[in-house]
Amino acid sequence: MSDQAQIAFLGTGLMGGPMARNLLKAGFQVRAWNRTAEKAAPLAADGAVICQTAAEAVSGADVIILMVSDGPTVHQLLFEQEIARAMSTGALVIDMSSIKAKEARAHASQLAALGVAHLDAPVSGGTKGAEAASLSIMVGGEASDFAAAEPIFAAMGRAVHVGPAGAGQLSKLANQAIVGVTIGIVAEAMLFVEKGGADPAAVRQALSGGFADSTILQQHGTRMTTGDFVPGGPAKFQVKDMSNVLDEAADLALDLPLTHIVRDRFSRLVSELEGGDKDHSALYLELLDRNGLASQ
Amino acid sequence: MSDQAQIAFLGTGLMGGPMARNLLKAGFQVRAWNRTAEKAAPLAADGAVICQTAAEAVSGADVIILMVSDGPTVHQLLFEQEIARAMSTGALVIDMSSIKAKEARAHASQLAALGVAHLDAPVSGGTKGAEAASLSIMVGGEASDFAAAEPIFAAMGRAVHVGPAGAGQLSKLANQAIVGVTIGIVAEAMLFVEKGGADPAAVRQALSGGFADSTILQQHGTRMTTGDFVPGGPAKFQVKDMSNVLDEAADLALDLPLTHIVRDRFSRLVSELEGGDKDHSALYLELLDRNGLASQ
Numbered sequence: 001m002s003d004q005a006q007i008a009f010l011g012t013g014l015m016g017g018p019m020a021r022n023l024l025k026a027g028f029q030v031r032a033w034n035r036t037a038e039k040a041a042p043l044a045a046d047g048a049v050i051c052q053t054a055a056e057a058v059s060g061a062d063v064i065i066l067m068v069s070d071g072p073t074v075h076q077l078l079f080e081q082e083i084a085r086a087m088s089t090g091a092l093v094i095d096m097s098s099i100k101a102k103e104a105r106a107h108a109s110q111l112a113a114l115g116v117a118h119l120d121a122p123v124s125g126g127t128k129g130a131e132a133a134s135l136s137i138m139v140g141g142e143a144s145d146f147a148a149a150e151p152i153f154a155a156m157g158r159a160v161h162v163g164p165a166g167a168g169q170l171s172k173l174a175n176q177a178i179v180g181v182t183i184g185i186v187a188e189a190m191l192f193v194e195k196g197g198a199d200p201a202a203v204r205q206a207l208s209g210g211f212a213d214s215t216i217l218q219q220h221g222t223r224m225t226t227g228d229f230v231p232g233g234p235a236k237f238q239v240k241d242m243s244n245v246l247d248e249a250a251d252l253a254l255d256l257p258l259t260h261i262v263r264d265r266f267s268r269l270v271s272e273l274e275g276g277d278k279d280h281s282a283l284y285l286e287l288l289d290r291n292g293l294a295s296q
Numbered sequence: 297m298s299d300q301a302q303i304a305f306l307g308t309g310l311m312g313g314p315m316a317r318n319l320l321k322a323g324f325q326v327r328a329w330n331r332t333a334e335k336a337a338p339l340a341a342d343g344a345v346i347c348q349t350a351a352e353a354v355s356g357a358d359v360i361i362l363m364v365s366d367g368p369t370v371h372q373l374l375f376e377q378e379i380a381r382a383m384s385t386g387a388l389v390i391d392m393s394s395i396k397a398k399e400a401r402a403h404a405s406q407l408a409a410l411g412v413a414h415l416d417a418p419v420s421g422g423t424k425g426a427e428a429a430s431l432s433i434m435v436g437g438e439a440s441d442f443a444a445a446e447p448i449f450a451a452m453g454r455a456v457h458v459g460p461a462g463a464g465q466l467s468k469l470a471n472q473a474i475v476g477v478t479i480g481i482v483a484e485a486m487l488f489v490e491k492g493g494a495d496p497a498a499v500r501q502a503l504s505g506g507f508a509d510s511t512i513l514q515q516h517g518t519r520m521t522t523g524d525f526v527p528g529g530p531a532k533f534q535v536k537d538m539s540n541v542l543d544e545a546a547d548l549a550l551d552l553p554l555t556h557i558v559r560d561r562f563s564r565l566v567s568e569l570e571g572g573d574k575d576h577s578a579l580y581l582e583l584l585d586r587n588g589l590a591s592q
Contacts, residue, residue, distance in 0.1 A: 125506065173488070178513065189473055193467060196463065198467060206467050209454075
């Protein structure tokens with residue numbers, strides 16, 4: 001995909017906005033659309049063509065990037081607003097939204113029937129990663145489509161081809177399951193050392209660089225023992241992500257016991273302990289509650 | 297503690313041997329003793345005085361380092377062989393063995409009654425870390441004793457003072473709990489992406505550097521999906537370590553649900569699935585078994 005490629009970018013919000021800006025910086029031509037038009041407008045200053053409808057944006061585009069909230073929204077755009085039919089044969093859809101793997105697989109096969117290629121390419125790294133063009137991009141789909149899209153991904157972060165259609169979404173879900181359960185055990189470790197009389201900050205320092213170390217131990221561990229639960233990643237999204245893992249696991253007839261117990265505890269944090277809008281490190285509060293302890 | 301300090305080193309096995317050698321390299325005088333004398337003998341070539349009894353080693357020593365298998369062995373040496381009575385008033389015992397926190401606290405107070413100071417200073421980093429003088433050393437005890445011992449610790453690795461007597465052991469236990477549960481969720485993530493059709497090695501690469509990343513994801517995750525369970529850290533020790541966490545947690549009236557469920561699953565791996573001498577990453581086999589799947 002040369003930097004002469006015409007890219008339609010659908011969904012230029014908190015994540016999509018800076019991602020589209022980085023494509024423009026790299027020399028790509030971008031036709032931008034957002035449901036709320038004022039979120040697309042600032043990209044005009046960076047050289048984007050602002051479109052009033054999604055169909056207008058995709059018309060004549062070589063690559064259509066989606067960065068929207070969920071699978072039903074992707075489906076609605078592609079197949080109910082019928083922008084898929086407005087695409088050129090041979091076009092490539094890169095769906096960077098975080099949606100269910102089975103939805104991604106269905107979109108890939110429906111688009112294939114129209115002669116349009118598809119990659120599922122969810123990201124991690126947050127708005128900071130979007131702005132710094134340092135996103136981790138997990139890509140499912142055909143290897144040849146991935147190869148063609150590499151210059152586009154390179155403008156937004158670091159992409160890895162992880163398997164066929166849906167595999168990018170599976171990787172993102174695996175990422176979220178690891179994050180959720182790691183928060184759970186870091187909470188136990190922090191509570192354990194603190195109640196045992198050790199200094200949790202010193203313990204985090206002592207453990208740094210060893211097998212128990214992680215960004216979650218250092219960052220989320222600090223949030224727990226200092227009581228700073230301003231999000232970050234809200235607990236309600238952690239419930240959604242881990243429920244998506246369990247849905248997909250059920251389709252694969254897999255029992256994932258730690259993911260299950262931690263999803264249920266995040267649910268309890270949200271539904272019984274008013275933690276939905278707190279950072280996901282607030283699972284520490286659920287652990288305190290379970291132990292009959294009040295937060296400091 | 298100047299490098300003129302006389303150090304007695306009790307327990308010069310796989311870990312203690314290279315640790316004592318690094319003290320000699322740093323210019324300390326070391327009087328070495330080991331229950332099996334031939335494990336101490338090679339240190340003579342490095343300048344150690346080899347002693348026939350533990351009491352002989354500690355006589356006149358300023359600092360007594362212990363690196364033995366467990367708490368009862370430490371207790372037996374200190375108080376049944378009565379080497380504590382052979383120590384000079386004002387001497388400092390540095391117990392680098394991994395034992396229970398409550399045992400460490402008891403040793404500290406019993407030694408204090410004899411005018412002998414005590415630090416609990418368990419390590420992580422394995423034989424590689426012992427040889428490279430890059431151990432993580434988690435130290436509980438009086439700040440002034442820690443300060444005095446810093447040159448000694450510096451010859452063996454990186455020490456952090458984490459709190460009062462027992463806090464070093466608590467930190468080591470917290471480390472082991474995090475390691476065990478992280479292995480558990482990495483196993484779920486690897487099985488999930490593999491059964492879903494993604495390439496686990498590519499997924500590990502895609503997740504590297506993000507919030508889900510850890511040495512355990514990269515090293516133990518690779519062991520799981522390649523079926524390499526040569527230890528490393530045997531599963532039977534993981535059971536012992538996590539049981540020690542739960543014992544200590546019970547004394548603190550703490551419920552640590554993830555530590556509990558993962559300890560029980562490591563127990564099942566050891567008792568029902570012949571996994572005791574396999575690497576602790578073999579918890580993946582327990583997850584396969586629970587899902588009615590055979591290992592590859």
